[in-house]
Each structure stands twice: as C-alpha cells, then as structure tokens.
Amino acid sequence: MMERREFVRRLLADRGDLAVVCGLGSPTYDVAAAGDHKLNFYLWGAMGGAAMIGLGLALARPDRRVAVLTGDGEALMGLGSLATIGVKQPANLAIVVLDNQHYGETGMQPSHTHDGIDLVAVARACKFPEARAISDIAEAGAVRDLLHAGRGPILVQARIASGDTPRVLPNRDGHAIKLRFIEALEAAGQ
C-alpha cells in the first residue's frame, strides 16, 4: 500500500501544462499538498462528476493532457461515466483513482472496492485501452509517464493506505478556481 501524499507528489512531479481535475475530499487535499497550481480544478462537491468534467475538458482541448485524480467513492458514484468515456475514447484523458477502499470524509466506512468490486475490470469492460492497478510506490513514475504520454482513456487504480492524512485546504471559491484555470489553460504553451 502506498502513502497517498507521496504517491500524488510523484505523479505530479514536473507536470508542465498537465491539467488536473480533483475529486472532492482527500484527492483535492492531496493535489493541493503536492503544490497549488493554476491548472488544478479543485472540486469541493459535485460528487460523481470528476471524470465527466475531465471528458468535457479533454474533448475541448485535444492538444492538452488531462488527468482526473479522484477517490474510490467518487469514482463509484460516477461509474456510468466510464461507459460514456469509453464511447468517446479521448486519447488525452487519464483517470487515477486513489483507492483507500473507504469513504474518508464521512468516517471511513468501507466502499465497494473494499469488498472486491474491481474498477480496473470495469474500465476494461468500458473499452479503456489502458487500465491497471498498482500498489507499489516504485510504479508511480510509470503512471506519471502514462499521464503525459499514454494513449487514453486510461484508468489507474492506485491502492493507497487508508491512514489519516492532515487536510490541506485549497481555495473553495468556485468562481476563482474556474477563472484561474481558464486563464492558465489559455496561456499554457503560448
């Protein structure tokens, strides 16, 4: 099992213009802890929507790489969106599920993945050309490379330890997060 903060730090190392959508709760804190960035779109709600935000963005900007970092509970709530993404086959979209097998925000109740529901198998069934599970931090570099150069849609189920992690709270103002992101994306690569 990996320590989530260290894994996300390695995933976002030398990220360049990678656009990142973060699912609500711990993934948002993990991405903020790795270093605030204008191309982070932090979610504080809209549970189940992270992957679809990633799809809309990936379709709008096929010239950019888009990564969705979310939790197992958030991914499970939007399970149908994997089928929708499978239909569209966005080559520039990757979803990393930070899977601690629990609902961390609500008191660590076990999630479906705790009982063996297999998100990688779901992604494969949804025609994701790349779907894998990892549990060794040594593989973080390979996943980082997938985010930047792999052919999407990609799903990585990253098995992380379920221990308590201090909250790192980024901005909660949705308008500010949005405007900052849009301006940065327009400026990126110019």
Add this chain to the structure above:
Amino acid sequence: MDDRTFSLSWPDAIYGQFRRVGIRQVGYVPDAGHSRLIELCVNDPDIHDVVLTTEEEGVALAAGAALGGQRAALLMQSSGVGNCINMFSLMKNCGFPCLTLVTMRGEFGEFNPWQVPMGSITEASLKLCGFLTYRVENPGDVEDIVGAGADMAFSGDFQVAILLSQRLIGRKVWTK
C-alpha cells in the same frame, strides 16, 4: 403546415441556434422528443456528441467543456432534471454557463402517470437550482426563445433551461 412539418421544423430551429452561438459539445440521453435534434448534432463534424448514461453526467461535461473554452448544450427529458439536482450545484458554485433543452413529459395529455410526479415539478426544481427557465409552447417561438436563452447563458454565465412543452412536441402515441 402539417404535423410532420411541425415536428421537423422546431428541432432544426434549435440546431440553427446551436450553430449561431457555436455549440461544440452536446450531451444527451436518448429521447424521442429530441431525436431529430440529436441526429442533427451527431451528423455535425463540429460537434462532439456525447451519449450519456444519466443526465448529470452532461452537467459535469458542460463544466469541463467550459474549462476548455468550448460551449456545450445538454438535451434531456423532464425526468432527467431530477437526476441532475446535486450536479447543478457545480454550475452555480463556479458560474459555469449551462444551456439545457428539456422536453416535457407528464403534462398536456400525458398517457403515462409515472411521468407526472417529476414533470409537474420540473420547472420549479430548475428555479430552485438557480436556473432561468423559458417555456416554449408554439413552434414559431422556438428560434427566438432558444436564441435568447443561449445568449443569456453564454454572455452572462447563467444557467438556462428551455422547457419544450409536451403540446409542442406532440403527445406520445401509445399503441398496444
């Protein structure tokens, strides 16, 4: 104008407004009322047509499109509005433009009583979620109202719903 001409003309009017305002992504759950408009969008190489498993996916899709600088529209039936309610908070919290076209069920001459509970609270639900709502009853008003609604959505980052009444769409014809 016979019934068939009516049924073909209003979706074309909506599509014309999509072209005018530059809609580039259209999310939809298959719907009989929207079938002609869906066909027009699917056949347009400038539009990403995204078939959804449930309507709230389309709300999140529209947010992502806006982050990437594209305009999106969402096609759904009145029953789908209920599926979207929590996801609409994303649009309000961030001030994302949202344009949705809702074909109404559960009103004028509805045969299926199961459509009535959601259909009868669709407009009120949208208003509670912060949407501006515009209702269309006559085919001749479609272009004007959809155009005005789209301009409100994209020039002011508002959430706008166009309700296409069951009388406009035509009653669903049931056969044994």
